[in-house]
Amino acid sequence: MINLLRFKDRADGIDAADGISGAEAYRRYAEATLPFLDGVGARLLLALAATESVVGPDHQEWDMMLAVEYPSRAAFLKMATNPDYLEIHAHRVAALSDARLIAATPAHM
Numbered sequence: 001m002i003n004l005l006r007f008k009d010r011a012d013g014i015d016a017a018d019g020i021s022g023a024e025a026y027r028r029y030a031e032a033t034l035p036f037l038d039g040v041g042a043r044l045l046l047a048l049a050a051t052e053s054v055v056g057p058d059h060q061e062w063d064m065m066l067a068v069e070y071p072s073r074a075a076f077l078k079m080a081t082n083p084d085y086l087e088i089h090a091h092r093v094a095a096l097s098d099a100r101l102i103a104a105t106p107a108h109m
Contacts, residue, residue, distance in 0.1 A: 003066040004100040013094035029091035040075040
C-alpha cells in the first residue's frame with residue numbers, strides 16, 4: 001500500500017484539545033498502529049518526508065509518503081476492520097487534510 005499524506009496545520013477531532021499539529025497526531029497514530037501491522041504480518045517498507053516538488057505543481061502536494069507491505073489483501077482488511085484499530089484510526093482522521101491509499105504490486109522492469 002502506498003500512502004500519500006498531507007497533514008493539517010492543527011489536529012482536530014480526538015486530538016483537538018491537545019493543541020498539536022497534524023504531523024504530531026499522525027505520529028500518535030503511527031506508533032499505535034505498529035502492533036496491528038505486526039499482528040497481520042505487515043511491515044513498513046519506506047517512510048519519506050517530502051521536501052519539494054521537482055516535476056509537478058509549485059506547491060507541495062504531500063508531506064509524507066509511506067509504503068507498507070501486507071502479506072495479502074485479507075491481512076489488510078483484517079487489520080482495517082479490527083475494532084481496536086478503528087479506535088486509534090481517529091488519530092489519522094484528526095491528522096490529515098488529504099490522503100491517498102493506493103494498492104500496488106511490485107513492477108518488474
